[in-house]
Amino acid sequence: MADPRAFLSFDFDHNKQSKDLFAGQCNSKSPTPFTAFDWSSKTSLPQAQWEAEIKKKINRTNMLIVLVGRSMGTATGVVKEIAMAKSQNVPVFGVYVDGANTLSTLPTGLPRTRTVAWDWAKVAAKVRQMMNEGKNV
Structure with a gap:
């Protein structure tokens, strides 16, 4: 089986x-092989076009990983990506980045019980959990 594919959702602003560091390290330091994709839109698109494009990309992955920073309260795109993943039965979990922790605001739709510290053993355990419970494309 090929490495699981993960869509990275993050607060672009x-x-x-943190996304660049996470994506770079996950391919070299993760104890569980998985491939993370930054499929975020590189240009500003009309809302309907952005939603259709992102939904299609999320559908081609095994899981969505939300990089939870300290400013998640303003990340409306992240909330939409979580909802898109859930509507397509793509499992979602979060990783605290940029000094965020268990007291930080989480985006709507991401339970605290599914969010872990940026520790590769914990991330690997969540990847395995998502593969056991989720969509295997």
Whole structure:
């Protein structure tokens, strides 16, 4: 079986650097092989076009990983991506980045019980959990 594919959801305005670090490290330091994709839109698109494009991309993955930063309260795109994943039976979990922790605001739709510290053993355990419970494309 090929490595599981993960869509990375993040607050573009506040956590792009954390996303770049996470994506780079996941392919070299993760104890569980998985491939993370930054399929975020690189240009501003009309809302309906953005939603259709992102929904299609999420559907081609095994899971959605939300990089939870300190400014999640303003990340409306992340909330939409979580809803899209859930509507397509793509499992979702979160990873705290950029100094966020268990006291930080989570985006709507992401339970705290499905959010872990950025520790590769914990991330790997969540990847395995998502593969056991989720959509295997």
